[in-house]
Amino acid sequence: MAADEVLLGSQVAARQSKQFFLLGKMFRVAGVLAPSGTGIDRSIFLNIDTARKLAAESQSLQALFSGMSAKEDLISAVLVEVSPEASAKEVQAQLQAIPGVQVFSAVEGKKQMEQELTMLMQLFFFMSVMVIFAALFQLLTRAYEQVQSRRGEWGLYIALGLTPLRLTGLIVGESLMVCALGGALGLVLGFAGYQGIWAFIGNYQSFPFLPLAVENEVLWAFMIWGAMLILGGLSALYPALRCSYLSAEDIFRQSDFE
Amino acid sequence: MLFKAENIVKHYDGNLILKNATLVVESGTCVSIMGESGSGKSTLLSILGLLQLPDDGVVEIDGRAASSLPIQKLSCLRQKIGMVFQRTRVVSSLTVKENILLPALLCGQVKFYQKRVMYLMELLAISEVKDFYPYQLSLGQLRRVAVARAALLQPPLILADEPSNDLDAKNAESVWQVFREAKAAGSGILVVTHDEKLASRSDKMLILSDGKLFSK
Numbered sequence: 001m002a003a004d005e006v007l008l009g010s011q012v013a014a015r016q017s018k019q020f021f022l023l024g025k026m027f028r029v030a031g032v033l034a035p036s037g038t039g040i041d042r043s044i045f046l047n048i049d050t051a052r053k054l055a056a057e058s059q060s061l062q063a064l065f066s067g068m069s070a071k072e073d074l075i076s077a078v079l080v081e082v083s084p085e086a087s088a089k090e091v092q093a094q095l096q097a098i099p100g101v102q103v104f105s106a107v108e109g110k111k112q113m114e115q116e117l118t119m120l121m122q123l124f125f126f127m128s129v130m131v132i133f134a135a136l137f138q139l140l141t142r143a144y145e146q147v148q149s150r151r152g153e154w155g156l157y158i159a160l161g162l163t164p165l166r167l168t169g170l171i172v173g174e175s176l177m178v179c180a181l182g183g184a185l186g187l188v189l190g191f192a193g194y195q196g197i198w199a200f201i202g203n204y205q206s207f208p209f210l211p212l213a214v215e216n217e218v219l220w221a222f223m224i225w226g227a228m229l230i231l232g233g234l235s236a237l238y239p240a241l242r243c244s245y246l247s248a249e250d251i252f253r254q255s256d257f258e
Numbered sequence: 259m260l261f262k263a264e265n266i267v268k269h270y271d272g273n274l275i276l277k278n279a280t281l282v283v284e285s286g287t288c289v290s291i292m293g294e295s296g297s298g299k300s301t302l303l304s305i306l307g308l309l310q311l312p313d314d315g316v317v318e319i320d321g322r323a324a325s326s327l328p329i330q331k332l333s334c335l336r337q338k339i340g341m342v343f344q345r346t347r348v349v350s351s352l353t354v355k356e357n358i359l360l361p362a363l364l365c366g367q368v369k370f371y372q373k374r375v376m377y378l379m380e381l382l383a384i385s386e387v388k389d390f391y392p393y394q395l396s397l398g399q400l401r402r403v404a405v406a407r408a409a410l411l412q413p414p415l416i417l418a419d420e421p422s423n424d425l426d427a428k429n430a431e432s433v434w435q436v437f438r439e440a441k442a443a444g445s446g447i448l449v450v451t452h453d454e455k456l457a458s459r460s461d462k463m464l465i466l467s468d469g470k471l472f473s474k
Contacts, residue, residue: 156347159309161337162364163330 005030007045020044023058038106045079139235146239154243164244171240172233179232183225191221259285259320259338259414261446263306267314268298275301277469278315283415283446288437290449290457292474293466299450300344300419302466306448307341307417308332337365340408340445342418346400348392348407354399355379355388358406371410378406382432397424402433409436415446422453434459 001007006020006027013032020027022044035041046054055061080095082088088105095103157167261283268276275298283289283306293299304310305317308324317324319335327335340361348357355375356363362371379385382402387395395403401424408416416437422430434456437447449460457463463474 152347153349156349156360157364158333159307159336159341159343159347160361160364161333161335161339163333165330166364 001030001045001047002028003047003050004028005047008032009041009043010035011041012044022046023054023060025054036106036110038109040079040106043077043079136231139231140238143235143238147242150239151243158244167244168240171243172236175232175236176229179228180225183228183232186228187221187225191217259446260318261306261415261448262318263302263312263315264318265315266302266305266312266317268301268305268310268312270301274469276305276312279466279469279471280315281448281464281471283448285414285444285446286441287462288441288447288449288460289462289464290451290460291464291466291471292451292454292457297466298469299466303417303419303448303450306415307339308336337361337411338414340411340413340416342401342404342408342416342421344419344423346397346404348400348403350392353389353391354384354395354403357392357403358410360407361411365411374410374412375406378409378436381435382406383429398426398429401425402429405433405436409440412440412443413445415448416440418447418449418451420451420453421449422451422456430456 004027006022007030008020010033013029018029020029027046033040080091082091088107092103092105095101154167154171157170158164162170262281264280266276266279267274279298279302281289281291281302291299291302301310305312308317311325324332324335349360352360358375358378359368359371362368362375376385379388382405384399384402384406387399392400392403401421405418405421408418418437421433421437425433430453437449441447447460449456451457464471465474466472
């Protein structure tokens with residue numbers, strides 16, 4: 001690399017610019033690295049001699065470097081790109097042979113993380129399925145319980161002249177409203193939690209880490225919300241049909257009119 | 259509007275409760291029914307309120323037999339009947355004012371009845387508890403909420419089952435005031451009661467005995 005050139009990680013190069021100002025010196029942006037999901041995304045690469053010079057001259061870095069060994073040894077990381085025809089393993093072995101060097105392969109790390117993430121995702125999937133089943137069971141239980149507990153209230157509506165059709169609409173509508181509001185709130189909280197967790201992990205990552213690649217988040221959110229509405233509507237149908245076609249005689253038999 | 263029950267027969271668990279009971283409630287009149295507990299007064303009231311069908315006999319509203327009407331028509335007719343149930347029956351999740359407004363809510367006329375609900379609450383001395391929920395009320399207050407709800411839409415017929423139960427003399431008087439005003443406005447009123455004072459104020463007093471109605 002030329003002395004006045006820098007390579008920027010994808011998160012450093014947030015704004016498209018041909019120049020980059022670093023520690024009082026202007027550099028030409030030679031390129032921006034593709035996002036990797038690693039700490040490289042937040043790194044700046046420059047000529048090693050220039051870097052040493054900058055470190056030596058920088059007042060702000062003096063406090064960090066004082067007490068450390070010679071500035072020549074203060075190299076924390078070197079990015080090595082292996083050409084496609086070369087053997088990555090051989091290069092890795094040769095580098096590993098240099099004393100004090102620890103080689104970390106981003107490709108292998110990524111593979112390992114993907115395997116671990118796959119397991120994690122399978123676990124999440126299993127948990128989600130369990131949650132859905134539990135929610136369905138709870139919805140059905142609630143539907144059955146509603147028939148018993150709100151029988152008197154709905155009976156009163158019938159006695160006051162509400163038609164079976166309107167009562168069905170009332171019960172289903174109420175359920176849909178609860179599901180719509182609850183679903184929307186759940187999605188907002190879920191999205192906020194998702195963002196917060198990834199931000200937290202991202203800030204403390206020391207190895208490659210890839211966030212979930214969810215495309216069309218808004219579409220997914222609407223689909224999940226729609227599914228919640230359908231479930232809510234279906235769960236309300238049972239009590240609605242059971243109650244709206246009950247005769248008032250049945251409703252009051254054991255209470256007011258016996 | 260003329261409400262008529264003719265030769266009503268009703269069995270409960272094999273027991274004959276009503277034997278050819280016949281009565282008429284005309285607009286602007288008040289009819290009271292007295293009788294022993296378990297004599298079938300409330301059953302008769304529920305048949306007139308179109309909540310039960312008789313085993314035999316006919317309930318006629320303006321000359322039309324109610325039993326021949328489809329369920330949608332029956333629902334519409336029930337809107338014309340204000341009912342005070344024996345066990346008050348209020349919605350626990352609604353406030354006093356909302357409970358009284360329930361019939362108006364169900365027919366989409368809440369705004370129209372705002373003034374009337376205030377008037378009825380004032381008359382029945384429950385305006386101070388208008389934002390209370392049923393669990394915060396005494397039995398007497400609940401009873402007055404039920405009376406206000408039945409009278410809200412000024413229906414052609416008010417059926418009241420023991421409307422003066424749980425009430426002191428002053429509040430019983432306010433309930434009678436509501437009925438008197440409804441009667442003056444043209445409603446027919448049928449009261450089932452053990453309260454002789456209330457019954458004596460009606461235009462016609464009937465006794466239900468042995469499943470039959472007799473004039474007193």
